[in-house]
Amino acid sequence: MDEDEHNVDIDKLSRLQELEIRISELDIVHQGSADADAVHTQREALRAQIDPLVLSRFDRLRAAGLAVAHVRGGMCLSCNLSIPQGDLNRINSGKVEPSCPNCGSFVHVDV
């Protein structure tokens, strides 16, 4: 990946994942009787704003579980492996895309 630019907007991916989880929750709680149209509409609108290559990586990760994982204390909570401090610094400064070098999940670094 180019060190100068990347197309990963972690806030949008986090929001997309939240909406997808929301849809699963609505299915469980309301058994399809809830008006989930608004959530589906939001989801589609958000997907349209995301780079297609990023989106296809997101979908592949989601098929196996979560696409966006949190990083706490330097550890990726998807694979439970540490991310080197240098990588974290580059992620935090926006120089490289926010993804785990171990498992490939997009990452949200908690303070």
Add this chain to the structure above:
Amino acid sequence: MLLKNFMKADRVILGLEGGSQEQILRTLIAPMVQIGTVTDPDQMVADLLRRESEVTTVIDNGIAFPHARSNAVRALSLTVGIAVEGGVSFASAANLKTPLFFCLAIPAFAPTAHMRLLQSLALFSREMNRVERLLQSATPAAAARYLGNFKG
């Protein structure tokens, strides 16, 4: 099996009184604050209110499942709220009273940790005989025991 892990007498509130959505949510999360799974009650209530405003968590029979992912949550936790006789107003839809609340606090870092628990609670809530029996619980311990023994 699974519900048992989340059900203790101190997670059950009997005689839950009516009030604003915020007041009810604040009451529901109090046990989580007490046991330390919710670290910031104001943040948690704000996250629950936001979630509730987007799509209601109240189902056809009035039972409410307020839940939200939050940075204020350290571990997945559940509070059961049994309302005063006749239920309390929670949903914006008029005339629908809520007799029972299942309030879930979900850690932001484990956003799907509650799915299995939510499925159990939803399944439990579909059978009104079960719900009625839970509502008749004489003590928090009895309610926790009954719900904890539900195999769903």
